[in-house]
Amino acid sequence: MRIVILRLGHRIQRDQRITTHVGLTARAFGAEGMLLDSDDNGIEKSISEVLQRWGGSFYVRRITNWKREVKNWKDAGGKVLHLTMYGMNLPDVINEIPVENLLIVIGAEKVPPEIYGLADWNVAVGNQPHSEVAALAVVMDRLHAASGREPLKAEFSGGEIEIIPKRAGKEVKSK
Ligand code: SAM
Numbered sequence: 632m633r634i635v636i637l638r639l640g641h642r643i644q645r646d647q648r649i650t651t652h653v654g655l656t657a658r659a660f661g662a663e664g665m666l667l668d669s670d671d672n673g674i675e676k677s678i679s680e681v682l683q684r685w686g687g688s689f690y691v692r693r694i695t696n697w698k699r700e701v702k703n704w705k706d707a708g709g710k711v712l713h714l715t716m717y718g719m720n721l722p723d724v725i726n727e728i729p730v731e732n733l734l735i736v737i738g739a740e741k742v743p744p745e746i747y748g749l750a751d752w753n754v755a756v757g758n759q760p761h762s763e764v765a766a767l768a769v770v771m772d773r774l775h776a777a778s779g780r781e782p783l784k785a786e787f788s789g790g791e792i793e794i795i796p797k798r799a800g801k802e803v804k805s806k
Contacts, residue, residue, distance in 0.1 A: 632730045632780065634662045634771070635704075639697055639746065640739040641669040652764045653737060654678045654691055660771035661782045662735075664690035668697045686790025701749050704734045710751045711736060714766045718753030721773060728752060730774050737763045 636657045641650045651674055654665045658678070667674055675691040682689060694700050701711055709732035736746055747753055756766040775782045787793075795802040 632661065632775075632778065634730060634733045634735060634774070636662050636665040636767070637668070637697060637700065637734055637736045638665055638739065639668045639736060639742050641667060641671060641674075642740060643669065643671045643673075646739045647671070647673055649762075649764065650674050650739065651677045653767060654689070655681060656764050656768050657771070658682075658687060658689035659782075659785075660768060661775065661780075661785055662689070662771065664692060666692050666694045666697075666700055668694055670695075682790070684791050686787035686793075688789075697743075698745065698749070701734065701736075701746075704732075705749075708732060709734055711749060712752045712754055712770070713742075713746050713750035714738075714756065714763065714770060715742070715747070715753050716755045716758055716760050718755040720755050720758055721770060724752055724754060725773055725777050728754075728774065728777075730778050733774075735767065735770065737767060739763070 636653065638650055638653055654674060657665055670693060678689065678691050705711060710729060711734045712728060713736040736750060754770065756769045771782060790806060792803050792805055795804055
């Protein structure tokens, strides 16, 4: 399985928190990394702090030319899924979508119209407006499930701490 996220249209002032949440959700659900169409270095910083404490090998790479990244991805044989409420509803296309070398594109502000033509699939997580974080979590979970995987059981190695699950209360262990 190899999934990378492309976050388009991140606005430095407005989207810091939600783009960080996109990255954290991508990491927690098994994506390899996130390409960030912005020169904001704050996202990389927050995510690398999480990696230090919680482990795993997720990366954030700032990019300056998203169209070139998409083209390179496709030239290397990868596929592109653009998450948009205007697309085909996820349950109707899930069986067509591979989890190997998949780039998942997520917008912040209105996305450039070219992405609709460049994507192999324009996919809606229900055809109603909601959140990029919710859309990403659901699509990642459904993609894993379609290929018989359980993303919520993933292990994250190399961190400083880990949670010991409890029915009540909190327990965190140093590694
Ligand atoms: N206001 C923007 C516009 O008019 O295009 C969209 C903002 S929306 C909160 C940001 C991103 O969330 C979208 O680019 C899309 O990737 C994702 N998103 C929101 N609702 C979605 C849905 N129902 N299905 C799939 N993705 C969705």
